[in-house]
Amino acid sequence: MALLRVNPTRMALMELKRSTTSAKRGHKLLKDKQDGLMQQFLVTIRSAKELRMRVEAELGQAFMSFLTASAWLSDAEVENALSSPQATIELAVETRSVMGVKIPFFRLKKEGTVRNYGYSQTNTLLDRAIDAFDNAFETLIRLAEIEKQAENMAIELETTRRRVNALEHKMIPDLQETVKYIKLRLDEAERAGIIATMRVKASMKD
């Protein structure tokens, strides 16, 4: 621990004592924030993991059925069927603040039909594949929401943890040590002053 570079005076002592108390208070607040965030984060990340596994399974199925569907069709036919999407999707986003972290909430607004292709040049397998993607999409949005929430919280947690550690292990000890040092110096100066007066007094008696 390093001493802060200040003059050992009463003024500096007062100033340092004041900043020590505010550093301690800040540390407590940040620690509370960190604990709260961590609690939230753990809940979020657990469900993110579950959702991620589910999405991977669902999408795997969807890709499988899409592949089987397109195996029966020529590339041009597939391209033709997929070329003119009629459905539109809009994403409504609401951000809420949890412990000072902005986290998004998504809601999907779908319009129009998904199966927008002629039936003559496609097959039912393609219908099923497209349906599978359509169904998986809801889960995908949930996943996106929850992963983004987790990510934002993680970034905030990282900075908060750094701050808490910096306060706890660097700032507060430094301040306390400097306060102690100044006190010792002032006491020493006081004693030196008393001794000086005593010596002057003693020399006057002679």
Place this chain on the structure above:
Amino acid sequence: MSSYRIAIVGSKEAVAGFALLGVDVVPMQETEDAVTELMRLKKAIRIEDGRERNVYGIVFVAEHLMTKLSQEDLKRLSRGALPAIIPLPSHHGSSGYGLERLKKIVERAVGSDILK
């Protein structure tokens, strides 16, 4: 509350299934520069009620494109509230990148991986 668009980035086979759902499809071959493209999507801005807003709320990216990004680029991309950039398994099947990413997030927040 305002509305955003959704984009999906990946090779043609990986994004084909989503084409009819009404998302913005950005086909990209693996050789192309994924970073600049993602940055472009992230920076896309429109004006609504006199305020600047992102065009895209979510950008889905095929996993194999994400694996090539450097740590630094990933950090830059994940900054800010929106858009959410989310890796998806492609038609090759899951490479485990998504779970790996979650693990990174946990490590960042907690300091060590506590999910197992």
